[in-house]
Amino acid sequence: MKRRNFISLLGVSATAGVIGVPGATLARVQEVTLQNGESQLVADVVIAGGGLGGFAAAMSSLRNKQTVILTEETDWIGGQLTQQGVPPDEHGWIETHGATQMYRDFRNAVRDYYKKNYPLTETARNNSLLNPGDGSVSKLCHEPRVALAVLNNMLAPYISSGKLVLLLEHKVIKASVKGVRVQSLVAKSLRTNRTVTLSASYFVDATEMGDLLPMTGTEYVTGTESKQQTNELHAPEVANPNNNQAFTACFAIDYVAGENHVIEKPRDYDFWSNHVPQLSPPWAGKLLELHYSDPKTLKPKKLGFDPDGRKMDEVLNLWNYRKIINKDNFAAGTYSGDVTIVNWPQNDYMLGNLIGASEREFNKHYAAAKQLSLSLLYWLQTEAPRGDGGKGFPGVRLRKDIMGTEDGLAKYPYIRESRRIKAVFTVLEEHVGAQNRALVAKPGEKNIAAPFYDSVGTGYYHIDLHPSCDKVNYVDFGSLRFQIPLGALLPVKMDNILPANKNIGTTHITNGCYRLHPVEWSVGEAVGLLVHFARQKNVTPREVREKKEFLAEFQHFVRSQGIETEWPKS
Incomplete structure (x- = not known):
């Protein structure tokens, strides 16, 4: 060569x-x-x-x-x-x-x-x-x-x-x-x-x-583990490797009062406008309505939609939820209206599993998810209830430029769940779930997440699992401010491949709090440092964890690079 x-x-x-x-x-x-x-x-x-x-x-x-x-x-x-x-x-x-x-x-x-x-x-x-x-x-x-x-x-x-x-x-x-x-x-x-x-x-x-x-032959798991496998408080009795969270085709909209921006009726609108998710426990009704299952109680919960951004009594105005431009932050006339992202319960796609899907199956389900999102947009423009008793907001406009695509939908589906490595150490609900932790922790430690001696980062989010492709409704409950253990970044067998996304050593349940933006970033940053350290010392990443002197030196190196390995005590 x-x-x-x-x-x-x-x-x-x-x-x-x-x-x-x-x-x-x-x-x-x-x-x-x-x-x-x-x-x-x-x-x-x-x-x-x-x-x-x-x-x-x-x-x-x-x-x-x-x-x-x-x-x-x-x-x-x-x-x-x-x-x-x-x-x-x-x-x-x-x-x-x-x-x-x-x-x-x-x-x-x-x-x-x-x-x-x-x-x-x-x-x-x-x-x-x-x-x-x-x-x-x-x-x-x-x-x-x-x-x-x-x-x-x-x-x-x-x-x-x-x-x-x-x-x-x-x-x-x-x-x-x-x-x-x-x-x-x-x-x-x-x-x-x-x-x-x-x-x-x-x-x-x-x-x-x-x-x-x-x-690469890196051992992994998918879907839901059983209570017998993990002893997690919220785990089901039967494992289901095909049970993965819904994904979403996100899009951006603004609102120009008095104008008509109604899109052509989507091909699958009749299906989606009448679709009732078949979940256990049951969903609140039709998907394209202003209600959903309360993630914590699973009881029907009302939602609101007002593109003028008004706060609503006792309900969340979806317009304000993921608003990325507030026109009032900018000079008068810069924006004709606010801009918001639509990533709501109403466009969670639950009818197919992308994990392990063939290219054909992936494209089929992503196309269907796009039809759901376009149907939601059309419903907002033509059918959503207004405060004056009328229906529809024709001034809602699809902002194709925000996503940089011809169809106005995101370039890639929002993926909430991945294959997960079989790791040297797996984070369980008992380590980070507030209720489960209280059952197993020592006195005085019930309100803090399990301390990991090999911590290489920190993070927090509540455990948030969206409805799944195999008919399981929300699983949503409190967690504790946690650490990222090095052992969860190490495959049990392979020496030179490492995970840096939602594919670390968590369970289906604990993935729910390790999957968000800052934690994914923290995992990736730690992995990059681990590669450098392992190459410098001429050892495997597993040896970094196994040998006390290497682990202590690596954690010192991690901290010197601006990464916290534990939360403040207060």
């Missing part, structure tokens, strides 16, 4: 480095021409999936002088925050604790982007905790494109220096494995169908559904 500067394939140059020597890093990503004429890219680490976990893994690797190849199926990095169209779901301490410093730097950069580039009001510009949309789900509800711009800016120096190769619109389709080590991956361009082989010392599965796990 012949090694050459990395120019011909993607326009980034590279210089020769040392491959296969412990601790040695390549100066730049390299292109190798194989004897059959095919191209092979070589880096210190290959990361499949450009979501928040993959992005954070790339950044923490890059800042520690590792070279990186990062693949992404769509043309946007950022995962659930950008291409899936979901403003950050965060906890109340996010401004100061429970996330990495880099995540908080990202959040501050989003605010700075608005202040430098948008015509804000003086009040908004002077607000150090600016929330552009003032949505109730987060203290930083903002546009997907702004997040994308900030993320791209963070990667730009590494791309131009050849330390990072970003392969957009590429999907990993094959892996070469020898024993307990992955040798290489093959990625296919979704535009040209050309393939490229990707080689490295380490590989990271940051895909949305853990796609690398089956193709």
Whole structure:
């Protein structure tokens, strides 16, 4: 084979480095021409999936002088925050604790982007905790494109220096494995169908559904574990590997009073407008109505919809829930109305399972989920009850530009659940669930999550499982501020592949609090640091946890990089 500067394939140059020597890093990503004429890219680490976990893994690797190849199926990095169209779901301490410093730097950069580039009001510009949309789900509800711009800016120096190769619109389709080590991956361009082989010392599965796990022989589980398997308080009596949470095709809308923006009646509208989810316990009625099952009690609960953004007595106005632009934060005339993201109970798609689906099945269910979302939009425009007794809001407008797609729907489905590695350590409900923890903890520890001696991060979210593809209604209950154990990032068998998304060692239940934006980021950042540390010490990631001196040194290194490993006592 012949090694050459990395120019011909993607326009980034590279210089020769040392491959296969412990601790040695390549100066730049390299292109190798194989004897059959095919191209092979070589880096210190290959990361499949450009979501928040993959992005954070790339950044923490890059800042520690590792070279990186990062693949992404769509043309946007950022995962659930950008291409899936979901403003950050965060906890109340996010401004100061429970996330990495880099995540908080990202959040501050989003605010700075608005202040430098948008015509804000003086009040908004002077607000150090600016929330552009003032949505109730987060203290930083903002546009997907702004997040994308900030993320791209963070990667730009590494791309131009050849330390990072970003392969957009590429999907990993094959892996070469020898024993307990992955040798290489093959990625296919979704535009040209050309393939490229990707080689490295380490590989990271940051895909949305853990796609690398089956193709690399990394042992994994899916769906719901039984009470006998995990002894979790809320686990069912019978395991069901096909029981995964609903996914959603998100979209953005604004409202222009007096105008008519009603879309053509969707093909499947008659089906969805009459659809009643068949769940246990039962759903509240038709899916396209202003009610749902209260996630905690499962009793019918009313919702409201008023695109003028008014607060409503005793009900949530869905318009305000994920609002990403509040026009009052901007100079008069900048926006004709507020902009909000539709990721509601009414467009959760429950009729199919994407985990392990063939490409044909995936496309079939995603197309159906899009029909559901378009049907919801049409229902809002024509049938949703108004306060004056009328029906429909024709001024509700689909904002295709927000999602950057021709159909106005997100570039990729919002995935809540993935394949999960069989891990050296699995986080159970008894570790983080408030009620279960109270039953097993020592006196004085009932109100704190289980402490993990191998903690490499922190996070918080309540345990939130949406209705599933196998007819299980919400599972939603309190959790405790938790740590991220290193053992949950380590596959039981494989040596050089690590998870960095929703595919870590949790159960179906505990995935419900480890799956949100800042935790996924924290997992990815820790994984990038683990790759660097393991390569530097010439040990496996498992040995980092097993040997006290390595673990102590690694945790010190993690903390030095701006990652908290425990919550404050108070």
